[in-house]
Amino acid sequence: MLTGALWRRSVRDQGQQGGRMSDNTTDVRQEPPADDAASGRHAVVIGGGLAGMTTALQLADAGLRVTLLESRPRLGGLAFSFQRGDLTIDNGQHVYLRCCTAYRWFLDRVEGAHLAPLQDRLDVPVLDVGRASGPRLGRLRRSALPVPLHLAASLATYPHLSLAERASVGRAALALGRLDPADPELDGIDFATWLGRHGQTPRAIEALWDLVGVATLNATAANASTGLAAMVFKTGLLSDPGAADIGWAQVPLGDLHDTLARKALESAGVRVETGTRVREIRAARDGGWRVEIDGEGLDAHTVVLAVAQREAHALLPEGALANPDRLLDIATAPILNIHVRYDRKVLRRPFFTALGSPVQWVFDRTEAAGVKEGQYLAISQSAAQEEIDAPVAELRARYLPELERLLPPARQARVEDFFVTRERTATFAPTPGVGRLRPGAPTRAPGLYLAGAWTATGWPATMEGAVRSGFTAAGAALQDLGRPHEHPLKEAA
Structure with a gap:
């Protein structure tokens, strides 16, 4: 849900950036060489999550012709929104930190930074209800x-x-x-x-x-x-x-990761195809790659696999990795999200976290979802292996009393709606030893690259790690094509 890390620079960790600039970026967009259009250089990016979209934007900004393929009917990967009646619901609560400079670049690039503001200063209310003497509120705050x-x-x-x-x-x-x-x-x-x-x-x-x-x-x-x-x-x-300092979307995630992202991609010249499943990637007879989708085959000089590790394993051509089965050894971890709509306001703060309770983090998503009356809360439960498959009735019986214990006004409120979203493979599991399993962006097959939060970014599985993997994959591809490029983040310079 949150993120933090360091960036280790290598020659392949450089990428091209374009579009809107933030104070974390340097405009290095260049006009493509005259022979680029004639060469017909084509890049196919498979996967429309943050990693794939970042890769596609970087390659398009560097002058390549880019096609982005996504099997789902929308962009955004595992950070998306859906409709429930007249409300727009995020599949789960996603936040970022001020140190997440890559994700902040992405927000700037799609012109959505103002829709996901940061706190002025870190301030996390921590409510402990496990004390014998009664509930007590503490705070984790920073000074200047x-x-x-x-x-x-x-x-x-x-x-x-x-x-x-x-x-x-x-x-x-x-x-x-x-x-x-x-x-x-x-x-x-x-x-x-x-x-x-x-x-x-x-x-x-x-x-x-x-x-x-x-x-x-x-x-x-x-x-x-x-x-x-x-x-x-x-x-x-x-x-x-x-x-x-914590930031989060004040609008549905789909507004950022689908609507605005699609607009940015199309403005950059990227052909975006959703609802399109890739069946096979194979080497073309005259060099390059042939990407087979339903009813069409795409020829490309560059292919980037920006999908989950198991899907990548299934699509990788033979010999692309020395030990492809290592991808199957990268375990996954679930996140459970519990959604409760009350007939009245029960929480005065934008969010809080709890001790002495199975409840972890609670966010007020009323305005973002479009709720006109009452209040809608989203409970984010990470590392939810023991509850991810629990029936809704069981979760309702467990969490509604906990919310009443944490939020006394909830005791008098009527529950208008209660539902659950489950991401069984939300992230890769950060277990000891996982670092040696995570591959880099380049493969042994020329012109074929990997992207995704599960690749060797040095970061945990977060939105930040996904965007950084896109930088790395695009940088490796552009270097191999002999294209000048610079990493879009000053910290990598």
Whole structure:
């Protein structure tokens, strides 16, 4: 749901950018060489999620003729909206952080940044209802002081930890800041073990580290690679005072990831084909690739597979990867989303997170969904392996009383609607050892590349990681085509 990481630059990690510029980008769009049109260079991008759309925009901005193929009837991948009666519902709550410069580039590129604003300063209400003395509200907030002092006041007064635990958290954070997230040894250690070695109690893990980590990694500390956890915490909390400020869409995700994105793609000259399933990718007799879809075959010099790892495995031509079955070893992790519509307002804040309750994060999505009366709340449950297949009736019996415990006004409210959305393969699982399984963008087959949050971005499975993978795939393709290009983010320079 959230994200944080570092960027390791390589020659292949450079890409071309165009369109609207933010303060994180440099305009390097160039007119295509005169011989490009004559050459008929054609790139086919398979997959219309954030990774595929980013790749397509980068390649089109560099002067290539691009076709984007998506099997679903809309763009956006797993961050999308759907209609339920007269309401527009997101499949789940997706947020980003100020440090997510690649996703911010994407928002700027599709002219949607104003529709997904960031907090002025990090402020997370944390409600603990597991205390014998009754519920207590705490807050994780930052100041304008430099790192690490920006969180010192909030941590010193955080009521959900003892004084000793607060001091130990500070020491662990300093040790975390000294880690290199790219260290292969860290990839093989689970984060709970690392935290235990640095004096973190089970309560500290529950009330702080997992509070952030489960939402960003889609795994508890015991099931997360220390390398990926270090990416999240080091970049999100220890790189810049404002790095962890939270942003989220004030409109349905489909407005950003489908409507505006499609407009940007078509304006860039990309041919967008939704509802189109790729059946086969094979080498063409005269070089290049033949992409077979229903009723048509597309010839291309460049093909980018920007689909989930199992789908990529099924489409990869023989020999494209040295060990393609490694893709099948990249496990997936689910996210469960519970949607409740009340006849009246029960939550005054835009969101909060909970301790001592099965409820994780609760967001007010009333205005974005188009609710005219009452209030609509979305509950985001990451690492939901134990509940992902639970019947709706069982989830209703479990979560409605929890919401009443967390939100007293809900006790007098009438439930107008209750429904569930399930993403059983929402992200790749960030388990220890996953780093060695994630492939880079180039394959062994010339002109064929991979993109997706599951590739070797160094980031967990987030919107940010997906966009960065698109930068990397496009950069690798453009380099192999001998096209000049620069990475669109200043941090990569």
